[in-house]
Amino acid sequence: MISSAPISRRTLLAGAGLSLGVLASGVLTSCAPGPGTSSATGTTTKLRITLGWISNVEFGGYFIADARGYYAEEGLEIEFLPGGANAPSASQSLAAGNADIGLSPSMSDTIVAAAKGNDLKILGAVFQDSPGGIVSLTKKPITTPQKLASAKVLGQTGTQPYLDAILELADLPPATYDFVPAGFDPSPLVDGQGDAYTCYVTNQPTTLEAKFGLVKGKDYVTVTYSELGLPSYADVIVTTGAFAKANEETIVKFLRASIRGWQDNVSDPTIAAKLCVEKYGADLGLDLDQQIRQNELQIPLLQSDFTATHGLLNMDTELLTAKMLPAMKAAGQEPVPADVDGIVDLSYITKAYNGASTL
Structure with missing residues (x-):
């Protein structure tokens, strides 16, 4: 069993991913480097990925993609930046220029922050039903x-x-x-x-x-909470609009490799659990049985009728606008935009799938 610290923060973030966190309090001052700053040496491009929490099985699909060489096959070198109770949020890390892509537990915080004028783009979501x-x-x-x-x-x-x-x-x-x-x-x-x-x-x-x-x-x-009528995506993939515009091919490659990793995770929940215990979270004292069980419990939440036809990590913007934005408003989130145009951009994941629903 893992320590109480990871449990505590995950519990505090509970609420269908509708966290009332400080990220949405105002515009984040961006110190992000300009387009093309993701360092490239030869044919390898380095991407800094900030995790929304500690390096556990919640991010298992990304770890599988890294360990099995899917990112390397795309010419990418991934640096994972773990989060924690006192770590900056994904949005804060992006604004400070300390990461290229962020994995944000709270979709609603990200949407509200974007609605306040922050340069944020949501590219996809791991959890189709927030845990x-x-x-x-x-x-x-x-x-x-x-x-x-x-x-x-x-x-x-x-x-x-x-x-x-x-x-x-x-x-x-x-x-x-x-x-x-x-x-x-x-x-x-x-x-x-x-x-x-x-x-x-x-x-x-x-x-x-x-x-x-x-x-x-x-x-x-x-x-x-989604099953109780308060739906939300969670663990959304976020970047800045500036980085997305300047690095389209790199983002598509990252998404394509990540999709393959998450597909592997769905097929076998033990793979990522072992990677977390033995490599990516080796210093956290994670318990293998707990990590496997956590993964077994989360896998159904990664899938939906929509992902069955559109693929993992995808998002239904019609559902988001019709159901999830009203849920955010009912939970006291402000400001809630009328729709997600300009905030959610699925063009990159569409290119990653290239007309397929699996890779």
Whole structure:
């Protein structure tokens, strides 16, 4: 089992990827280098990729693409810049010129930051369904907005706006649930201190399984905020408009290799887990069994009906505008643009797939 620190931040970011983080507070002053600054030596181009969190299996597809030489085949040399509780966000790293591409856990923070005038472009998304959600025991499953409305919810301060938004979008009275502040360990749920616990459905459930021997479906159930009516993408791929404009071919190559890595990850969840434990996160003390289980839980969230026909990492801009932007507004995000034109640019991933849905 991994330490509580990664769990804590992931929990704080929970909320269908609709974080109320400081990134959206204003325009980020860009110190980013001009077009073409991604260093090239011979035929190899170096790309700096800033991760939205520590080097664990959440970024497994990228690690597979690196370890299996998919980036090298595209003439790319990748430098991964791990994040952490006190690390700069992807948007901040991009604005400071410390990274070329960022992997941002919160789609909504990125959209709001772009709407405030920051030069940000979203190129794709790993999670088609954000892992933010709720876990409850099967003896009293909390799996619908109606059940949530009357539940005693154990959660982290700051998650209430998302719970309220779920009820609002379901035309239910807000704040009818009983909210009990809780830490980052789901043990109080097992102890009967509440009916539900806010979590990342890919993370805290692994604690329930390892610590208490609970079995998903038999002893506990999870539901994402998206399934409760508050949809969002998560772990979006971000760059600056200036870098994207000047480095189209490089970005297409990066996406093409990354897609191959994520396809491999879907096929076998053990590959990335071993890479994280033995190489990319070797200094973090990660547990192999936990990393495999986390990957097993996250793989279904990487796929959707849309990716079945359009490929992994792709995004449905119609769904984003029709459903996700209203969800952001209901959760208190400001400003929320009328649409994502100029913010989400899928032309690069379209070129990476070149008419196919798999690579």
